[in-house]
Amino acid sequence: MKRTHTCGELRSADIGKDVCVQGWVRFSRDHGGVEFIDLADAYGITQLVFDPEDISGGTDKDAISEALRSFTRESVVTVRGTVRKRVEGTDDPKNKTGEIEILMTYAEVLNRSRTPPFELGDQKESVLPGEEIRLRYRYLDLRRPEMNEALRFRHSFIRAAREYLDKSGFIEVETPMLTKSTPEGARDFIVPSRVHPGTFYALPQSPQLFKQMLMVGSIDKYYQVARCFRDEDSRADRQPEFTQLDTEMSFVGMHDIQDMIEGLMAHIWMSLYGKRLETPFERINFDDAMNRYGSDKPDLRYGLPMVPVTDIVRHAEYDIFQKVLSKEGNAVVGLNVKADIAGDKIGRNEVDRLIAFIKKTGLGGMTWMRATKDSLDSNIVKYFPQGVITKLRERLDAEEGDLILMLAGPERTVLASGGMLRAKLAEDLGLTDGNTFKFAWLVGCPMFEIDPASGKKDSFHHPFVMPTTPLDADNVGGASFDLILNGSELGSGSVRIHDPEVQRKVFRMLGIPEEKIEENFGFFLEALGYGAPPHGGIALGLDRLVSILLGKESIRDVIAFPKNKKAQSLLDGSPQKVDDEKLEELQILSIAIGDIDIEDIE
RNA sequence: GCCCUGGUAGUGUAGCGGCCUAUCAUGAAGCCCUGUCGAGGCUUCGACCCGGAUUCGAAUUCCGGCCAGGGCGCCA
Numbered sequence: 032m033k034r035t036h037t038c039g040e041l042r043s044a045d046i047g048k049d050v051c052v053q054g055w056v057r058f059s060r061d062h063g064g065v066e067f068i069d070l071a072d073a074y075g076i077t078q079l080v081f082d083p084e085d086i087s088g089g090t091d092k093d094a095i096s097e098a099l100r101s102f103t104r105e106s107v108v109t110v111r112g113t114v115r116k117r118v119e120g121t122d123d124p125k126n127k128t129g130e131i132e133i134l135m136t137y138a139e140v141l142n143r144s145r146t147p148p149f150e151l152g153d154q155k156e157s158v159l160p161g162e163e164i165r166l167r168y169r170y171l172d173l174r175r176p177e178m179n180e181a182l183r184f185r186h187s188f189i190r191a192a193r194e195y196l197d198k199s200g201f202i203e204v205e206t207p208m209l210t211k212s213t214p215e216g217a218r219d220f221i222v223p224s225r226v227h228p229g230t231f232y233a234l235p236q237s238p239q240l241f242k243q244m245l246m247v248g249s250i251d252k253y254y255q256v257a258r259c260f261r262d263e264d265s266r267a268d269r270q271p272e273f274t275q276l277d278t279e280m281s282f283v284g285m286h287d288i289q290d291m292i293e294g295l296m297a298h299i300w301m302s303l304y305g306k307r308l309e310t311p312f313e314r315i316n317f318d319d320a321m322n323r324y325g326s327d328k329p330d331l332r333y334g335l336p337m338v339p340v341t342d343i344v345r346h347a348e349y350d351i352f353q354k355v356l357s358k359e360g361n362a363v364v365g366l367n368v369k370a371d372i373a374g375d376k377i378g379r380n381e382v383d384r385l386i387a388f389i390k391k392t393g394l395g396g397m398t399w400m401r402a403t404k405d406s407l408d409s410n411i412v413k414y415f416p417q418g419v420i421t422k423l424r425e426r427l428d429a430e431e432g433d434l435i436l437m438l439a440g441p442e443r444t445v446l447a448s449g450g451m452l453r454a455k456l457a458e459d460l461g462l463t464d465g466n467t468f469k470f471a472w473l474v475g476c477p478m479f480e481i482d483p484a485s486g487k488k489d490s491f492h493h494p495f496v497m498p499t500t501p502l503d504a505d506n507v508g509g510a511s512f513d514l515i516l517n518g519s520e521l522g523s524g525s526v527r528i529h530d531p532e533v534q535r536k537v538f539r540m541l542g543i544p545e546e547k548i549e550e551n552f553g554f555f556l557e558a559l560g561y562g563a564p565p566h567g568g569i570a571l572g573l574d575r576l577v578s579i580l581l582g583k584e585s586i587r588d589v590i591a592f593p594k595n596k597k598a599q600s601l602l603d604g605s606p607q608k609v610d611d612e613k614l615e616e617l618q619i620l621s622i623a624i625g626d627i628d629i630e631d632i633e
Numbered sequence: 634g635c636c637c638u639g640g641u642a643g644u645g646u647a648g649c650g651g652c653c654u655a656u657c658a659u660g661a662a663g664c665c666c667u668g669u670c671g672a673g674g675c676u677u678c679g680a681c682c683c684g685g686a687u688u689c690g691a692a693u694u695c696c697g698g699c700c701a702g703g704g705c706g707c708c709a
Contacts (some may be wrong), residue, residue: 057671064667078670085667104660121668129670146661149644152671158659160644163701216709236709263708391636484706493709541709585702596702 034109039075041114043130050133051111052077053141055174056102057152066099067132070110071151073179078123078132079110087113090136098138105144105151105171111137151175162587166601169592181589184303185577189256191302192276195295201252201278206241208234208258213551215494215543218262220271228618234260237570239495240555242279243527246566247558251281256573262598267585268519268575271598275522276576279568285510288524288567289472292514296470303580312470312514320473325450330518331469333372333462337364337449340437343422349414351398355439362442364449365423366456370402370432373460377434381459388455389438392448398437402429443483454518463517465582471515478502478509479540487542494537496525497567502536514571521576524569531559 034053041050054072061067068079081099086092102108112133123129148168149160153176159165165172172178193203212219212233219233235241237259245253257277265271280288293310300308313331320329323336341362344352355361368377377385382399389397400409407420407429415423427435436452438445457463478498480491490496492511499508511525528534534556538548548556574586587593594600614621 060669060672062667062669062672063665065669066667067669067672069670076670080668082667118668121670123670126670146643150659150671158645161640161701164644213709217707239709261708264706266708267703269708490709495709597700 037074038070038072038077039128041077041128041131041133043116045114046116046131048114049111049136050114051109052079052133053107053109055144056104056106056108059099059102059104068099068102070108071174073183075128076126077128078117078126079112079135079138080132081135081138085134087134087136095135095138098140101140101143102138103144103146105147105174107141107144109137109139109141110135147171153177163595163601166587166593166595169602173591178588181577181581181583182591184581185573185589187303188299188577188580189276189573191299192295193254193256194302195298196252196254196278199252199291199294201254202250203255204242204245204250204253206235206238206245206255206257210235210241211551215490215541215551220260220262223617223619225617236261237275238277239493242277242568243495243563243566244555244558246279246281247561247563249281249564251564251566252278253280253568254278257570265594265596265598267587268578270574270586270590271594273586273590274573275570276573277568277570279566281564281566283526283565283567285474285512285524285526285567288526288569289512292524292569292571308470312472314472314474316475317473317477318475321446324453325446325448326454326518327473328513328515328518328520329450329471330454330457330463331471331515332464332467332517333457335366335368335372335453335456335462337366337438337446337453338427339363340365340423340426343419343426344415344437347415347419349398349411351396352439358441360442361440362445363437363439364445365427366436366438366449366453367402367427367429368434368436368456368460370430370434372462375432375434382434385436385452385455389448389452392451393444394438394440394448397452398439400435400437402431402433402435404431407435467517468580469517473513473515476509476511476513478507478511478537488540490537490541492523492525494541495527495534497528498533498537502533502540510567514569516576516579519575519579520572522569522571524567526565526567529559529563529565531556531563534559 033051035050036045036052038052038054052070054070057069057071057076059066059068064084065080065082068081069076070079081095083092083096110133112135114131115134117130117132148171149164150158151171151174173182196203209222209232212221212231217236219236221231221233224230224232238255238257242253242255255277257275258272259275260272262271263269278291280291289311293312297308297310300306315329315331317327320327322339323329325337339362341356344363345356352363356363386397398411400407400412402408402424406412407415407423412420423429423435427433429435438449438452440448477491478496479488481487482489491509497510499510500506509525511523513523514521528537534552535548538552539545543551574589577589578586581589583589592600592602599606608621
């Protein structure tokens with residue numbers, strides 16, 4: 032009774048074999064006599080046939096007929112039968128098993144399915160149910176080939192990564208899930224302690240401190256497929272719990288970490304696609320990325336760079352530019368949408384739409400011109416002297432048909448808006464090919480950044496990054512870098528501080544009071560004080576990486592049981608209130624609206 | 634906290650002041666059919682997110698909520 036084959040493996044070569052297959056009834060077609068069933072499992076679909084006028088000896092016709100009546104959609108069944116070639120001319124070329132079918136000799140329902148809330152099968156996007164339904168019935172959603180294959184791809188990816196890391200001498204170490212809450216960074220998910228009432232663990236936002244302490248403990252090459260938790264609002268590419276491919280090595284510099292990741296990705300590429308991945312990855316300087324692409328994670332599959340033109344247009348009598356440039360710190364940039372990437376096909380209406388888009392990004396508007404054979408054309412070009420036009424054409428490499436877009440305003444805003452405009456143009460013009468994967472290293476990152484709202488000094492990456500310049504320098508550099516892919520940040524790596532005094536100084540520079548440094552990081556500083564080796568590492572966002580490789584809009588499509596936008600699991604209904612007895616045991620009082628009267632507490 | 638988009642049978646949709654007793658597909662139930670393949674044919678069943686307002690009349694307009702998704706903030 033054991034299954035002999037999956038539903039995806041029988042071929043012409045198996046004709047004549049007696050087999051047993053088990054799977055789900057996907058579609059059935061009853062012709063009033065002969066009946067066909069598409070039996071599906073994770074590996075494919077095999078056609079079953081029951082033909083009352085074509086029964087092999089010893090088959091209990093009535094028993095099968097009876098069993099088939101209970102073969103409701105998506106029920107799990109066991110079937111035995113003989114593999115045979117399909118009737119001449121009825122092959123199904125769309126299906127790998129389409130040359131054969133199984134003539135049933137035995138059929139039994141293992142577990143009947145209720146009517147599914149939506150249709151399974153290999154659906155087109157247009158008939159997929161809404162995500163709420165898919166998450167509520169995730170186990171059914173997972174039966175869809177697309178989801179099933181996504182999880183299998185994810186598994187292959189992780190397996191290939193482990194292969195490479197094992198081969199390179201890394202060991203996987205599990206770090207604790209119940210850890211200490213730290214004030215820096217994202218909000219923690221906290222877990223109450225029963226043994227120590229009134230105290231709490233935090234779920235890790237990343238294994239950062241523990242992996243560094245592993246280095247102190249002479250585990251010189253560590254990795255972990257690590258679950259991380261952050262209690263922040265989610266996005267298409269952010270979930271409250273997510274997975275990082277986390278690594279750390281001792282006695283390395285930035286290049287060693289980058290080399291390792293390039294080797295890792297190349298190995299994964301060969302393993303998944305059988306292709307060489309081009310290495311080393313392009314390196315782009317942080318300042319260049321911001322100035323040219325208005326993003327710290329530019330999509331490098333296409334060009335469309337921003338070009339500074341402030342010095343040129345300063346000499347035009349164009350009111351808007353004059354007004355903007357009369358203010359210190361303001362700038363004008365140009366962006367040339369070349370005719371050969373369809374810049375000549377963007378009409379007046381489209382430009383208006385782009386202007387509306389720009390207004391939403393915080394700028395007042397956008398100036399645009401069309402390059403002609405030897406000049407520039409637009410209703411405001413009369414305010415631009417010939418010399419300015421010539422220089423603009425040169426600077427922007429303008430040729431006939433090109434569309435020139437110009438943004439003016441505070442430099443920061445101009446660059447940010449330009450970055451968004453660039454991404455929108457690429458999307459609209461179809462420059463983002465889903466089969467091209469363009470990795471790059473963002474290098475030359477600063478150690479600190481100033482939050483424009485609060486004016487507070489913050490770590491650019493995190494406080495454990497080794498400074499590359501004296502800490503009292505004007506622009507402190509950090510030994511950190513990001514791995515970016517097609518406009519997404521996959522993760523950041525760095526060489527870490529291993530000198531406790533330097534580490535303490537960085538905490539101070541971030542404005543953390545002395546007693547908080549002791550309280551929160553004392554144990555860590557102490558660890559660094561016992562011969563911590565120079566070390567560094569990188570963590571890659573696994574969900575994000577896999578979703579990009581599969582061309583998914585959301586990381587939810589590569590996670591078996593994701594939360595929804597409001598961080599709820601529609602499947603099990605979490606988060607939930609817990610019984611009063613449990614809270615009492617933990618000595619916790621909930622003051623969530625409706626739980627308790629505030630008066631009672633006082 | 635804020636902005637945008639959307640909520641119509643189990644599922645996916647059309648309709649956007651009266652042609653609505655609400656379209657179509659799929660599904661479910663039943664019948665017919667011996668080579669289909671997301672089979673086909675016939676019959677039946679099944680829905681306007683909630684509350685107010687405007688109007689002779691609201692699925693449709695307005696206000697308030699709720700729900701879902703995308704984004705901003707946030708995410709060292």
